[in-house]
Amino acid sequence: xxxxxxxxxxxxxxxxxxxxxxxxxxxxxxxxxxxxxxxxxxxxxxxxxxxxxxxxxxxxxxxxxxxxxxxxxxxxxxxxxxxxxxxxxxxxxxxxxxxxxxxxxxxxxxxxxxxxxxxxxxxxxxxxxxxxxxxxxxxxxxxxxxxxxxxxxxxxxxxxxxxxxxxxxxxxxxxxxxxxxxxxxxxxxxxxxxxxxx
Numbered sequence: 001x002x003x004x005x006x007x008x009x010x011x012x013x014x015x016x017x018x019x020x021x022x023x024x025x026x027x028x029x030x031x032x033x034x035x036x037x038x039x040x041x042x043x044x045x046x047x048x049x050x051x052x053x054x055x056x057x058x059x060x061x062x063x064x065x066x067x068x069x070x071x072x073x074x075x076x077x078x079x080x081x082x083x084x085x086x087x088x089x090x091x092x093x094x095x096x097x098x099x100x101x102x103x104x105x106x107x108x109x110x111x112x113x114x115x116x117x118x119x120x121x122x123x124x125x126x127x128x129x130x131x132x133x134x135x136x137x138x139x140x141x142x143x144x145x146x147x148x149x150x151x152x153x154x155x156x157x158x159x160x161x162x163x164x165x166x167x168x169x170x171x172x173x174x175x176x177x178x179x180x181x182x183x184x185x186x187x188x189x190x191x192x193x194x195x196x197x198x
Contacts, residue, residue: 002197004071004188009047012074014064018089018100022067027196028074028107029042032098034122035080038149040145041179042114043068043077046188053077065101073196074107102135108136109195117143117154117176120161133170141165141174147181 008026032047033039052068066077078101079094102108111132115125120143132139141161146154154176165172173191177184 001193003075004189004193004196006047006070006192007049009049009068009070010053012067012069014066016064016097016104018097018104021065021105023032024072024106026073027048027106027109027198028105029077029110029112029192029195030076030078030101030108031112031114032078032128033080033142033144034116034124037080037114037116038179039077039080039114042112042142042177042188043075045179045182045185046192065097070196075192076108095110099131102137108137109198110140112142112192113140114141114144114177115161117146118148119155120157121164129165129168129172133168136140136170138171139168139173140188140196141172142177142184142188143174144177144179146176146183147178 004016012022031039031043043053043159047068047070055068064079068075068077076100076188077115093182102111113125113128120141129139141159143161149157158176160173161174165174174182175187
């Protein structure tokens with residue numbers, strides 16, 4: 001397994017349609033989550049670059065598929081879902097784009113699903129896991145913002161989520177994470193190394 005230098009991350013492009021994405025070759029991992037789960041902060045912490053992904057106090061700022069190159073591989077930041085203050089027609093467009101991406105992108109090796117540890121496994125999270133199951137894609141769940149809970153609360157929530165995803169046949173794994181405190185970064189990088197060097 002190759003160890004990847006995540007500090008080499010560079011923004012490539014934003015795509016509103018699949019045809020705008022880079023050539024479908026090599027290895028790619030996508031990151032997705034509810035609009036308030038801290039997805040951009042996770043990306044910035046992963047790459048040690050606070051300005052790589054745009055963070056905002058207004059959920060739902062990521063409205064395009066943003067592609068980053070990382071040491072010869074790609075990381076894809078998918079549009080957030082949930083609390084985004086956008087018209088319903090835009091949300092539906094995102095959903096179609098996301099579905100097409102998950103079903104047709106051959107280079108996609110797995111997905112990082114970011115959840116707020118205080119509000120895990122919401123309705124769309126569960127639907128998304130079923131979606132990935134249908135597309136035969138492995139998922140690694142990040143229970144972000146773990147610094148907001150006590151150690152015992154973190155442990156309990158981690159176990160609850162692990163139990164909830166046990167029936168998933170496509171290999172769902174789960175960990176606690178704190179973008180603010182840089183907690184769980186090594187575990188996340190190890191999972192990404194495994195997928196990207198597949």
